Amino acid sequence: MKPLRKLLTNIKPNFEKGGKLEKFYPAFDAFETFLFVPDHTTASKGAHVRDSIDLKRTMILVVLSLIPCLLFGMWNVGYQHHQALGIIDASLLDNFFFGAIKVLPLVVVSYVAGLSTEFIFAIIRKHTINEGFLVSGMLIPLIMPVDVPLWMVAVSTIFAVIIGKEVFGGTGMNILNPALTARAFLFFAYPTKMSGDEVWINTSLEKGQTLVDGYSGATALGNAAAGLADKIPRTMDAFIGAIPGSIGETSTIACLIGAAILLYTGIGCWRIMSSVFVGGFLMALIFNLFGLNTLMQITPLHHLVLGGFAFGAIFMATDPVSATQTNTGKYIYGFLIGMFAILFRVFNPAYPEGMMLSILFMNVMAPLIDHYIVAANIKRRLKRVKPIQNQNA
């Protein structure tokens, strides 16, 4: 890789202070550090050696953990499409390729729109380009319905990057999870494209094709909210995930593979993940005891595998920036996300998918939780002092 290194070293002065392209240094820096881990060394005082991990490694591993969801999502898009058309003999590859053709453009649009915005902001604000969007760019398409128009993905991504992140100062400073900001934006700005029965399955017809009789594109939670208990996929089906829904969220198995990668590498937070599931389970259990409507009658375990619950718990709630920062706070934060998600599902039929709102709500509440946890620490410290104050008094 020496010639490449040489080339970069040669053109670097153009981007440095006083160079012609000085303005574009953040962009150059992003490319250079993408290709080469820089030659920066530790300061002459302090820790002289460092862990090999950096934000790039962290983010790429999160992206890797999303790959099972992406691949399954692609297959499922094709599968749902062929089912809707009554083509039951479509092969695995048929399904997969059909899905890939539908899903990959979303991924590309999300990355291009988001990264362009990041680059422009970095150049204007003269800060380095952060790796955070590598993950957001993958999360955004995975939480979209397959039939969402590409321009909407672009607009929502740009909105999320600017309003969700850059106005606060970039990755690490944001209050809300950027990917969920994108989804929430679309959800409220274009509700017809983000909810209902039409958007979850691609039903584009070619000549001579028709939809099967009795076709309904509603999601499990849509059916549940409508009181159609018999149309809710059974627990095992929802666990495997060959059901309608957002692209990446349907398969709990795929999510769990991602969770395994995140937890084993130590990137994902087991405290948040586990407490979301516990919170959701308990809330669903309480509702189940009453069982007043279809949603309440769903068993706790069944709740956890439906909709975006698992996906949200594993990939969204654990976003370290928008979550609570203290270890104790993480249990509370996760638990409340789980509880609220089920609560929203059950009591607000307009938003059968409570996970998104629940996480966004707790994102906002996270600093408050941390505040009380830290205040308790301060109190402990002050308590230590007391005897001495008494002596003085």
Add this chain to the structure above:
Amino acid sequence: MSEYIKLKRGLNLKLIGEAVKTVQDMPIADLFAIKPADFTGLTPKLLVKVGDNVLSGTPLFYNKNMETVKVSSPVSGEVVEILRGEKRVILEIKILADREIKYASFGKLNPTKIDREKVIEQLLNSGVWPFICQRPYGIIANPSDRPKSIFISAFDSNPLAPDNDFIMSGKEIDFQTGLDALKKLTDEKIHLNVRDNPAPAAIFANAKIVQLNKISGPHPAGNVGVQIHHIDPVNKGEAVWYINPQDVLIIGKLFNEGIFDAAKMIALTGSQIKEPKYYKTIVGCSIKKIIADGGLHKGENRIVSGTILSGNQISADGYLGFYDSQITVIPEGNEFEFMGWLTPGFNKFSLSRTFFSWLTPNKKHILNTNLHGEERPFVMTGQYEKVFPMDIYPVQLLKSILIEDIDMMEKLGIYEVVEEDFALCELVCTSKIKSQEIIRHGLDMMRKEFS
């Protein structure tokens, strides 16, 4: 009543280059230097000039802010250079040592038979006092304070650290005299903290008039700050003093023999040293001959006085830091690495399991000084807490320093920490944040506020 502290959080770095337990007796290095920068917060006022002849124990300078505190020459000889830097700040006072060290006499004293004032006077006059440090701030202890306790960490848990059990064995008499003198300084206890496993050497186990506490767990179990936090934490307005075990010997000798004998044993360590071992030398010695004796591997090297987690870089003809008993040499890492963040990384050290080096957790690593990435804002959470065994929120404390909120810093426990307590946080940080620098900035701010 002794305490048993069991620490779970922390990290033992496994590195190549540990010193083998043989001692090389070095002929007295010709050049010595005292670096005022080793004493945080001290403004030196010189008492000697170039060409002066000094004895071991002759004061070189005193602290302008606390005039009774003097720093003495560790050897006898001639002051050959006073190296100044920007704004005429004194960087080094260099002394060309005599072949045979001549000692200034301060008179033998039995510390158990004299009162506190006399002990303090003896320590101050001889220039031994600066070995005693205090929390908060990690500065030389204020002789007019009464510390609530004195801490001695008998073991160093830093990577490649010298083994105090080995260094100190056979020096019981001076050690006990040193403890006796320290006992006069506090109304409360002297806490001597030893490792739980392996059992501490006799010199520590049999020490009298101390409270022997056992500490178990990974590094930073040996850091005195962690021990203070768990045994007798520092609150606002309080001070705890602490001293290195080898420096207790220097106090012991001062009272037993009436001289300032700054001899100490140091470990030459690190992956770039061909034969890492122990050396008998004197505080402030030139490291040139020691490194030549140990032998260097080829390549660009970084020489650190102290541990690689919180020491100071020195040049190849530099001098041992005042409080250090270790020199570590590791390779520099100023090289680009193609797609380094995507490689499987079988050889890459990481606390996380993000590189395949998790397959070989017991492997000893060679680490260089590369940052392995660029500095970023705080993103990951819970990382520092894994290696920070105190009831303090490290990230919140750092953030309060970054926004210079003095009130919050105090509430979050800044009095209990110094740089070295954050060394592991700095090591494992994904965002490459210089926590130790931030902590020092915070401590400096606090000191200014209350001075």
